[in-house]
Amino acid sequence: MVFESLSVPILGELTLLDLLVFGIAIIVVLVISRIVGVYLKKALSDRVDPTEREKLIKVIQAAIIIIGVYAAFPRFDINLADMVVVGGTIGLVVAFASQRIVSNLGSGLFLIAERPMKPGDNVNIGSFSGTVDQIRVLSTIIKTYEGVYVRVPNEKIFTSEITNYVANVARRFEYTIGISYRSDAEAALRIIRDLLSSHPFVLAHPAPSVFVDALSDSSVSIRVFIWAPSRVWWSVRTEMLWTIKTALEEAGIEIPYPQRVVTLAPGAKIEVSHVPGGEGPA
């Protein structure tokens, strides 16, 4: 009896049952989109900027709802063939108009999934160097070290080489320090090792490496390899270089200027004249 009353056409061939099924389908779709939204919010919580995450979730939820409504449409006996023609034409126009946007969107989704960088990382992308400020769905914001705002389309980032200086928890840097041939290289090595061992962020493992690397034209070259936590490596690098320079000088170890020994042939003469205003012989 109830089923018969629901099957009575109320508008053309549209029955109350059709409306009921459509309504239930919409409710199910809304519930599904909400569940997916909650799941995405949890899954992407530490991967994407909150604002962009919300936008992305809304796009995906809208897509779910559109697909659900489309799936419920046959109950209205809508001619799908006509819809395909009209929809296809509109889709073609939209696709041509927005292919770069879609490309950027796709690249953005891949960047979020692949995670070659995250907000706060120091990176070099193409000609831009700086700190990642935000990873958006269509573009990424880089704050350069000069404090300049740069918006890079995700498509460009996806096809560029990305150098992430802090992706690993530790990184190595090095110095080459030249000391004079007259200075005690053993003492210099010992002083540098002591300084490295007393600095908290020069990592104990992997241990720093200090050695005489080359007997150069003007100096004995000492190489220093240091591992430091990526979060503080720059401050360690700048601090240690000056600390080493100061300590070597205090120990009487000379860091020489470039110099050249000139040997004159027997009987050769050299004329030295003083340049007015100069600091020494020309």
Place this chain on the structure above:
Amino acid sequence: MFGRYPIPFKVEESGIRISVETSGTFSTYVRQTPTGRAEKKLGFADGDLLVNPVEPVHLPQEVTGMVEFHFLPIAIRPLSEIRVHLLFPVEIGVFSGTEDTYALVDVFSLARPKYSLYGTPERGVITRHIETEVYGDVPPTRPLHEGVFSLTINNTSRDWVWVSRAVFESSSLRIFWGTRVAMSGEMMVFSRQVGETWVNKMPPEDGMTEAVRVYPTRKSLIPEKPSYLMEYGVGD
């Protein structure tokens, strides 16, 4: 020096001098140690401050949440268990507030910090590096300088294993103080490459007070990790 001090106060021990002087509605906190000095304004002139040992991962700045003990290799028989005692540097925290609303005012230490890498640069973790002797019995200590970590190592594998490092999550550390500063923990060795560590939540001996930790004061949404899986080896 560890304990609760009503404002204003002045306390001095082992070269550490802490004072809080009131001035109207606020007070001035001053801490002087052989390694440095700190001065802070507190927006209150009553109540008290708590001084106790904290997780040793805050100095000179926080870069990790892991603590790594490194010591001379110990050979452990298959399917056997031993208990050893290690030393760790004490970091001293000064807190204001009570019970659930503690706020960290200052952290300092008489020990020199050092950091290290456990694992690879790609997948490993930065650790607070603690180079220590291994003791069979609890060694004498200076509570403001170092504490004792009593570690039970259980070799569950059927091979001899050389153990020379133990890595712990600092969020799970429970430090106790009394006549000495102490922690205790366990290490389950599965192979030369893999082990699991965790810290005991009970005091190593009766009469000790559990120290207020820095980690809960952060109200972090990241939950404490009760154990740590050492995947990059238990030896050198």
